[in-house]
Amino acid sequence: MILVIRPDATLEQIDHVIERVRDLGYTPHVSRGESRTIIGVIGDEAKPGTENFSAIPGVEQVLRIMKPFKLASREFHKSDSSVYVGKVKIGGGSLAMIAGPCAIEGYEVLDTIAKYVKAGGANILRGGAFKPRTSPYAFQGMGEDGLKILRDVGDKYDMPVVTEVMDPRQVDLVCRYADMLQIGARNMQNFDLLKECGKAMKPVLLKRGMSATVKDLLMSAEYVLSEGNKDVVLCERGVRSFEDSTRNMLDMSAVPNVKGQSHLPIIVDPSHATGRPDLIPSMCRASVAAGSDGIHVEVHNCPEKALSDGPQALLPHQFLDLMGDLRRLAVALGREFWAPPEK
Amino acid sequence: MILVIRPDATLEQIDHVIERVRDLGYTPHVSRGESRTIIGVIGDEAKPGTENFSAIPGVEQVLRIMKPFKLASREFHKSDSSVYVGKVKIGGGSLAMIAGPCAIEGYEVLDTIAKYVKAGGANILRGGAFKPRTSPYAFQGMGEDGLKILRDVGDKYDMPVVTEVMDPRQVDLVCRYADMLQIGARNMQNFDLLKECGKAMKPVLLKRGMSATVKDLLMSAEYVLSEGNKDVVLCERGVRSFEDSTRNMLDMSAVPNVKGQSHLPIIVDPSHATGRPDLIPSMCRASVAAGSDGIHVEVHNCPEKALSDGPQALLPHQFLDLMGDLRRLAVALGREFWAPPEK
Amino acid sequence: MILVIRPDATLEQIDHVIERVRDLGYTPHVSRGESRTIIGVIGDEAKPGTENFSAIPGVEQVLRIMKPFKLASREFHKSDSSVYVGKVKIGGGSLAMIAGPCAIEGYEVLDTIAKYVKAGGANILRGGAFKPRTSPYAFQGMGEDGLKILRDVGDKYDMPVVTEVMDPRQVDLVCRYADMLQIGARNMQNFDLLKECGKAMKPVLLKRGMSATVKDLLMSAEYVLSEGNKDVVLCERGVRSFEDSTRNMLDMSAVPNVKGQSHLPIIVDPSHATGRPDLIPSMCRASVAAGSDGIHVEVHNCPEKALSDGPQALLPHQFLDLMGDLRRLAVALGREFWAPPEK
Amino acid sequence: MILVIRPDATLEQIDHVIERVRDLGYTPHVSRGESRTIIGVIGDEAKPGTENFSAIPGVEQVLRIMKPFKLASREFHKSDSSVYVGKVKIGGGSLAMIAGPCAIEGYEVLDTIAKYVKAGGANILRGGAFKPRTSPYAFQGMGEDGLKILRDVGDKYDMPVVTEVMDPRQVDLVCRYADMLQIGARNMQNFDLLKECGKAMKPVLLKRGMSATVKDLLMSAEYVLSEGNKDVVLCERGVRSFEDSTRNMLDMSAVPNVKGQSHLPIIVDPSHATGRPDLIPSMCRASVAAGSDGIHVEVHNCPEKALSDGPQALLPHQFLDLMGDLRRLAVALGREFWAPPEK
Known part of the structure; x- marks a missing residue:
């Protein structure tokens, strides 16, 4: 100093x-x-x-001369970390494709969507049971009933599942059903939640806050790591900006920026970053080319009837096309999406 | 629509x-x-x-044509609301001066600071017992011990007290000691915390998030109001911007902007907005002139030894000078800082 | 409306x-x-x-229901436009690689750099003779002497050349030497300059302003187009944000966003967007994967002695490696960098 | 360093x-x-x-340890500078009120507006003859005919006049008619224009760019000063942000922030900063309370028929009311709006 x-x-x-x-x-x-x-x-x-x-x-x-984080830093841990979610490896050349609806709306809808995303090559299923909604009058999620459905459908299609936890009081409950805990952008600096997830025995998907710098994101990861949980995957999902034609601004350079400073895997969520299905496929391709360890994308078979964030969901056939493109691109870049060993 | x-x-x-x-x-x-x-x-x-x-x-x-909030809107409640914190009235021409250290550090330090701010004319005492710190290695607050000190010192100087609550599990505890619950900027969209505070029988000081629009702020107020708690005071405390010479950018126009759309009182916190004591006095004056219902400012008798945010604290003599200026200004504008009736 | x-x-x-x-x-x-x-x-x-x-x-x-631009819009011109700079085609599947030093510093330096970038496969040579510098005390460019050097070196290596024009009074002069006129980010809304370039008979490279929305960028293109010049190439080069670890924030989604609304080609400049050579290669890859029509990148053989923006320049060997990667990636995506027909 | x-x-x-x-x-x-x-x-x-x-x-x-500007810095010139526009003094406790329509639309309209603003106590008349419009299809200003009208009306009401210059080629022409040259926000880093105005013998009103930091603004002032023109008045007029309910975000803290670093006068333009007449009066009051050396505000007698920026103009009676408030406020703060000596 x-x-x-x-x-x-x-x-x-x-x-x-x-x-x-x-x-x-x-x-x-x-x-x-x-x-x-x-x-x-x-x-x-x-x-x-x-x-x-x-x-x-x-x-x-x-x-200041030194970085304020330690456990998250590449100086502390030189080689890339990888994180296992169930059998699925994220990082170290192995790409995650986390896909599913924004919210869990019922068994049938999730079953339909899971069938499609599994067919396309998604390796982790997502779906929200507790939903952070800007309006108190909007659908707030199915809670534990939703978690049960997520677990059942994940098991049926042999996919580990990730779901958001919003409140420190929910961590135990969510851990009973989920393979990975998601901390949403609005909670990136909910420090009590970070600590509680740091004590849990499940990997954490930590999303970047809407006004968080890359350093802030790594400091929040440090909270989880410093409680003893080493399995943190970061997620770039766009930040607030003056550009009003996209939901947020996807900071693509955060991918190599994080990788230079930290050993933690980082994935990209173009669904929340752009809010526009017409931009998602090209941003998925760009994310893979930028060196991301995976993608997080929302898929719905009937966006116009979705209970949350329908307008930003890909349709199943769009997802299938996208995955074809991404697999070819990954090969050209010497990486691949994790897939279960063929029997 | x-x-x-x-x-x-x-x-x-x-x-x-x-x-x-x-x-x-x-x-x-x-x-x-x-x-x-x-x-x-x-x-x-x-x-x-x-x-x-x-x-x-x-x-x-x-x-969209309509505003997405109702209870917070001026269409729903035409006249200005005022909120009582203990005996102190905020709004309707009555100005609050909320002052004190960033964190409660012990009885003696708080007692010293409280004596000064009371003498200057502050009408509500602040101090944090649970501190949201960017780094897990920084001082995290004294917890319940700090709350007891805050209550004691507040009672000694006959000032109601406000303190931050960060976790829904803390709401009951904080309610036992404090007269007003502060929801910090990082928790403005911690919806479970908003709901829990909405169920509490204490007024709420809701700070604007660092990337929240005025509409987002009013939607978060709507969460508290929709749980039955009508006593919400909003607080502008700066938003993130590209300007790197101040901690945040104080959006002064949020004061009349909120007042046009909502009946709720709004105060300004120039300490967090600027992070610079040299800018705080003029921003306090501007806030009063802009029509704010009060000011929130951090004061410390020895900033270089403060356990949190020392560099942005005013010294006691700076606070005394500032209050003299603000009182004169308030008179010229037909308003006044709330003060206990003289005996 | x-x-x-x-x-x-x-x-x-x-x-x-x-x-x-x-x-x-x-x-x-x-x-x-x-x-x-x-x-x-x-x-x-x-x-x-x-x-x-x-x-x-x-x-x-x-x-408002309608877009405020016409000539730039895809409704007006359904298919992708392509622009010729000398023999080099930009757009329609043909990728530009515009490379060279930030400023023209003398014949020898430019000759050395041009030899390298030509060898790597760059198809357009860049270099500034008039430099927009934040400080009046910084090197302001070589002016017409620089333009002559750029022309000579471009001819020697059979590459068309692009250079910035800052002042309407310079347009005629720059047109005598350059094959393409660059309008810099700071001048994106210098409307008199836009009009003057719109009257020139040379293609225009229009960079996005640091606080310009995609719509603003297209409105500025409309100024050039409405004067009769149809050869406009847009350039995303990062916008101002709160993230302080990169020079600007590269808005990668602007590439498909522009392409959805407009027929004009768009390229990406990761040098100015990030300001960091460690981030440039991955951002170039991402740009190609996102659908960009080309790349603009600064290269210098001795960045520590460059007269302008040395710290963000790639070294020649970094550029050679990068081009190898980009060519492979382009092939995987069904596109290719324009190259002169082999004899 | x-x-x-x-x-x-x-x-x-x-x-x-x-x-x-x-x-x-x-x-x-x-x-x-x-x-x-x-x-x-x-x-x-x-x-x-x-x-x-x-x-x-x-x-x-x-x-870096040192500030990159010299002539603009308070280290170079300890006491506050003041600038004379005709007889009107800006700075050193003397407040400017620059008022008038966005654009000069004809003699009669300007005459009507000038009569009102003079009556209210404005001391400098503004009006644009060259208009920087986002759209090439919008009204671009009356040019020299407008300048003549501005001069005539200014003389009639004994007010010095300020008008924007957009192009270095216009500087001589504008100097023939105007008492002060305005450099608009979009041209804050049009360095050739800054140099040309630096050579002119007229005071300059330099507006902050929409994504300019306070340091950038002072560097642009340095361009003008370094050419020999010492009469620079700065103007805060809002910056781009994510807040979408105001045209820009008024950075009120820029006023004391500039004053700490520089001796130059600074005024505030709430018309462009907010774009909303309902917010302008309170932001004018706040600006005076923050220590600004004056106000720049747009007034029109028939905003719905204005040829430029009608929606953000104050009506004459609103301006009269506002000036009454501001004069009282200035007195309470020990300052006053410059007014001609009574005869």
Whole structure:
């Protein structure tokens, strides 16, 4: 860490800054330039208390050198991590295709959709039983009944299942039915939920918040990792922007950006990122080409009657076409979608 | 609601759209223009299912006419609401000054700060016992011990107290000690927490999320209101932007913008919005001039030793000066900070 | 266009709105719903004056149905356009690779870089002679001397050349040397420059502004097209966002988004979008997979001595590796980089 | 400037970095921490070439300490500058009220509006003769005929006049008629226009670009100042954001933020910032309370027939009411709107 001293700071103030640096257990390293004095602060930047250096009178700027996360960082764990969801491997060249409806609406609808996505080559089934809805008057999900349906349909088609958990009180319940816990974008900084999922024995799919930087996303992963759960998969799903013709703005560069800083797998969700079925296939292709470890996409056999987010769902035949394209593309890039061993 | 039909839609598709409109209990009103057919959808727009109109084949755009919130809207409640926190009235010309440290750090520190802010004219004391921190390694708050201190110090200085609640499981506990529940920016769309606070018998201070529109903020208020809790105070605290010299961007126009659409009181928090003590006083003045129902500001007697957010705290003497300015300004604008009746 | 009337509008106001609609040459189509009256405005939305409908007393909202651009729209020109820069075809399955240094710094440097990018398979050479620099104290470009060098080096390697024009007064000069005029992001709404380039007989490379929506970009293209120049290639180069680890945020979905609305070719510039050589190769791959008609990338043989934007340049060997990857990917996707016919 | 070296940099790389620092005329100051080596670069940071430090192999980060502008900085000029537009003083406690229609539409309309705004206490008249319009099909302004009308009406009511200049070729012409040159938001980084206005002998009103940081704005002011023109007034007019209920987001904190870093006067334009007459009066009040040196507001006597931006104009009676409020507020804050000496 480096402290830049104001040009008008008094000697007394500078002495006080140096004293505070020493008090907090760091070694100060003073250097006087033409227009500014700077103080190098040598020691572990992640310790509590360092954020206050900028509150010391005479300090103009605090420049951080180190990343604020550890367990999530590539410096801590050099090689790519991979995460198993049931038998399905995510990361290390093995691609996940997580597909299904936005919400679980009943056995029959989910069964129909699962049959299609399984046929297309999806390897993990998704569906929401607890739904974060902007309006209190919108469908809020089927709850435990939905979880049971998800489990049954997943078992029928031999697919592990992922579903969102919104409330720390739901974690135990969801763990009984699901193979992977999804933390939604709106909860990326719901720290009590992160901690509770960090204690669970299930892999976590952590979605990027709508105004979260890549660093914020990795700090939230750090919350889960620091509770002992090593199985975290990140998900880019678009951020808020001024562009009003898409639901969010898909930050495609987050894929290599995360991979440079972290060993964790990262997948992309073009459904929520764009909100537009006409843009989803090309964004899936781009995600695979960008180096993503998988895709998360919503599929519905009758979007106009879906209970949640119908307008952004792909139709089954669109999903089948897309998977054909993606498999060819993956091969050209030396990777492949995980598939069960043929019998 | 208005459905714009694609220019290349078939007659069969248009008939199907009309049928779906009727199925959902609305009356369709078809009108053919030079280049587009449009269908007016007459009925209550807030009903579930309307979001799916855009998923019907042949529909190009769905234009909404009505606001999606009701209880929070000015159409529902014409006159300004005011909210009582203990004896303190917020709204209807009566200004709140909510002041105190970011986090409760111990009895003595809080006692010192409370003495100063009371002397300056603050009418509600704030302090966090549960802290949402970006890093899992940062100070996470004193928990119930902190709540006890807050209650004691509030009582000593005859000030009602507000503190953040982060987890639905904490609501009962926090209600035992606090006069007002704060829902932080990161939890503005933590819908389970909103519902739990909606069931509590305490007023709620709901902060705007970092990427929330004014409409999103009012929808979150609607969650609290729809559970039966009518005492909601909104808080503008800055949103994420590309400007990197302030912590967030204070959206000052949100004050009159909210007041045009909603009867709920709204206050401004320049501490989190700017993150810079040099900008806080002028932003407080501007907030009062913009028509805000109060101010939320962080004060610390020794920012360089604060356990959370020290760099953005005002010093006690800065707070005293600021309050002098604000009182004069309020008078010039025909309003006043709430103060206990003189004995 | 649809006018939504305020619920408290008087009959007199509504009559006045209807009269104004007729005055401007449109046919009003009134429809009364449960809570709002709406007036359909039938006629050409692009006519001047329609923006003022929202200023008529009693009008609450104006909802536009039509796109505000015509010549750039896919409704006007159904099939994909392609643009020739010298012999090089951009669009219609033919990919451009525009490569070269940020600024022209002298004959030798450009000659060296051009040799490398030609060897890698670049088909258009770029280099700036007039540089838009944030600081007045930074290198501003070599001007006409630079243009001469660009022309000479382009001819030596048989590559057409593109260079930026910043000022309407430079258009004639730049046309004497360059095969394509680049309008930079900062000038995307420099309307006098757009008009001047619209009168020139050279194809135009129009970069998206840092806070421009896709619609804004197409409106700026409309300025060039409406002056008679049909050869416009669009370029996504990232927009401003809160993410501070990349220079800008690459809006990859702009590629299919533009292609849905417009017939014009669109390429991607990952150099300016990310500002980071470690992210450029994967973003180039993603761009090709997303359906882009080409790539614009900066290459320098000695970035640490470059006179402009060195830190974001690829090294020659990185460029060679990248082109190998991109060619394989293009083949897998049924497209190819334009190359001169072998002799 | 400080260079942070990568943890895996070789000694050879570090030596090369040190050599490059010396080559560029700086003194390196090396310091080895626990996890990183850092190199202080002592000397003038604003010199060309320093941006390339981050392109030297082994350099991880470049941290800048100094501001990149000089003439615009408060370090260069400690006390507040004031700027005279004709007789009207802007800055130093003297407030400007710049009012008038968006576009000059003819003598009669401008005469009517000028009479009203003069009566209300406006001290500078505005009106556009060259209009930057998003659409090529919209009214583009009256050109020189408009300038003549503006001059005549300004003289009639004894008000200096300001008008936008969009093209470097127009600067001489506009200087013949106007007392102040406005550079619009879309041209804030039209560097040739900035230079041309820097050579003119007229004060400049420089509007903040829609995606410009405060630093970017001051760098653009530096362009004008560095050509010799010392009379620059800055204008905050809102930036692009995700909030879709206002035209832009008014960054009110830019006022004290600029004042902390620069001696230049800054005013606020709530008309373009919000685009909504219902929000303009409270934002004008807030601007004055925030410490702005003036206000820029659009007024029209018949917004529904205005040729440009009618929907955001205040009506004359709204302007009169607003000025009454603002004068009272200014008095309470110890400032006043400039007014001609009474005879």
